[in-house]
Amino acid sequence: MEFLLEIMTEELPSSHAKSALAQLEEKFPQEMKTSGLEIFELRAIGTCRRLVLIADLGERQPDQEEIVTGPPRTAGLAPDGSFTQAALGFARSQGVEVDNLQVIKTARGEYLGFKRLKKGKSTPEILEEKLPALIAALNFPKTMRWSDKSFRFSRPIKGLLCLFGGQIVRVSLEGLVASNQTYGHFIHSPQELSVHSYQEYCQALKEKFVLVDPAERKEKILEGFQKKLISLKAQVYPDERLLERLLWNVECPLVIMGSFPETYLSLPLEVLSTAMREGQELFSVVKGKKQLPYFLGIADAPADPKGYILAGNERVLKARLEDARFFWENDLKISLAERAEQLAEVIFQEKLGSYADKVARVEKLASYIADRLNLRNLKKDLLEAVSLSKADLLTEMVREFPELQGKIGGIYAHRQGWSETVSRAIYEHYLPASWEDPVPDSTGGAILSLADKLDTVVGISGTGYAISGSSDPYGLRRNALGVVRIILDKKFHLSLYRLIDRSISLLQKKLSLPAEQVKEACLELIGGRVRFIFEKRGYSYDLISAALAPGLDYLDFTEARIKALNNLKSSKNFEQFILMVKRVKNILKEAPKSRLDPTWLSEKEEKELYSALNIIKKNAEEMMARGDFVGAQKIIFRLQAPLNNFFDRVLVMAEDKKIRHNRLALLAQVQSLIEQLADYSQIVVTSESS
């Protein structure tokens, strides 16, 4: 039967609304299933003002047999088998005939008791019992209290609607009792509405200017954009995050398009689009990469009959652009080089010193990276870029719009006559700032960004700070992710271990932890990000663990290893090979370490394994050194035949201790070669799981 729940709230932040729905979608079915109710066709939709859950639920819990135990057998039955007073009292208190008592065996011993059929609860009863706790347990990054209630939620809850099979379920929460009433758009139709089914609910709300389904709202917005843009042959400057936010903030989306005076087009696109987005939540309109003097906005209204909405937005935007121009003109009066001199006054992090200190470290680190990558020609420009990179933190524009940091520095540098390479590198050096962001396009930007981020990761980790849960105020995860993505995407062949060592030595006096511990913390953090990226790329968990085992030194090689594993995993040798590797590992598990003495090899098969190993090892190591992990893996598969023969014909656990140890040492050499490629024992194969 149809179940419908609506939690009416004051305006939730869009991220909170989405997360609450995701939690309901996960937890509600679990609750219902543990209560023994069947559940089908669950949907969670909503807006900033309502969280809605719809499902098809079973009508009641199945009846259950219940065992009720009373006194221990010894106390309940007299030696002659008759019931004692204790048994009679128990039967009376339970309202059963004493003859119905029987001996029941439990883990604690034997008791007198009886079985009875416990009637399953009806679904409304279960909902009344479970829903309040489920709603109260929703998690939000920040919660609040209101009025004189001790209850906490993201924003105040205004009402509840709950129906099962068209009937009201009187769920109660903090003084509110659910009814069958909701309300339409808070401005355009705030009156209460009574509904009896989901279909009626959607229909009624649609008539009262509310689209409950985010997918419908999105479609309406995108259609609206299309209609407005078609005659201009223009595009909206893409901003998924803004679109996603607005999608949840409005119940009745209305697309408006307005314009602003062309004189503001002298401001760069980055400044214009930021001024539009921040505070006013408008999209800029572009043709190719050129800004047009238009904007798109999303209002929460059925129409703009008198044009007030459009005119109001145009007026506000003009004032904002006027302000942006004030910052732009003031900022350009002072050169970035002059500003950079004041960075000693700006603290990067309490223990790690000023931005001037950071810039000095990043210069050395960037220079080191350029040397390692044989990019000496780039060094002059690169170092100029580093020295100017943080100067824009002192501009009015960044003070007003912090997310323009870097970009605006690059634009000012270009304006002030610095080379394209220098200004590009500054412009791009915060990239990637999020998972969606690309890595810097220019090599200079990539090196600057890598050095800057690594300095932050090493420095912050070195102060003893560790991320806990969702709290990551220094953006350690984001910075570590940036380090990994730049090295991988730009195909930088760099020793990460040495890079971290170098960064540690530059920071040394400022770090509170010993170097080894800092390095370990950084590698754990970075390893976690590598894993995250590989998972996003669709590699399976076990392959990732296998490929990461040999280490993270050259990340391009780590990537080549997972690619090779993934390529070969469907080849026919793969599974047999892995079983073989596991066998070797098992045998070696408790074996003492010993040295191999080839003169002690006596059997034909062990001699053959030894000579095959030597040839394969030489070839494979050459291949690995140049990053050919597919080739290396293929050649290592050739150990299979000699290993098979070895296991078939040679007794590893020979009685003679010296021979036994020698054979184990031979296998250890095989294993150490294989482990340079991957820890194959991590890989799950089908024949094992059955």
Place this chain on the structure above:
Amino acid sequence: MMNMQNLILALSDYWAGQGCYLAPTYDLEVGAGTMTPDTFFRVVGRKPWRVAYVQPSRRPTDGRYGENPHRVQKHFQFQVIMKPSPLNIQRIYLDSLVSLGINLSEHDLRFDEDDWESPTIGAWGVGWQVMLDGLEITQFTYFQQAGGLELFPVSVEITYGLERLEMFLEQKDNIYDLKWSDDVSYRALRFREEKEFSIYNFEQADIAMLQSAFNADEKEAQRLIGQKLLLPAYDYCLKCSHLFNLLDARKAISVTERVKMIGQIRTLVNQIARLYAEEEGES
């Protein structure tokens, strides 16, 4: 017929009708209506409280020498506190806009996520900025903490930006074109003040004098806390806060000093709030 004066009268009338006591403007420089004793002390403790008042708000760094059409170093706020927050407070607020003659069905009104915090007075709250056709006209906050204390029951704070709202009502693009009354313009009242104070705030304020005044006032606040004279002590904290803002406008504060000075004021304010709450609890 609309002008600033009528707007103030209409809001005063409306909120008095909601049971608010109309407080006179506080006579010290503050950055926001939140900082005056009528809000700061009254949101602490269990006693119900309803108040509304106009408060000039001084933000020296926002000065633009009278040249920017909407930024000024002093603007006027209409501040409302209701404790505990009524359950239908959003509706009460919307009706206040209707009482100003705004036909909401012809506009786009939105409550946009905007949590508020003031590190100087150890306060934060959860709420929204209210946007009317893209213009922020009100800050709407459920106070969760002040003076470092968890607040219960929870007060709601509604702060209208009077100039913003009036620009909306008069459909003006320039703040100086607003009318204060039918005969007196905003320009006539305030233009010279904006220009002279911008010059003072950005160029002329004597840094050494401000710094020593800050230190003296901070010391005085501390001494008064020792005497349990909490309201006078709080006044000296407000003076420190304004001196800090002036030093900031003069760019005389490095980032480290900034954190340190804000911390100094907060420590005092938190002590005052704690002692005040203890005394309230006793009575």
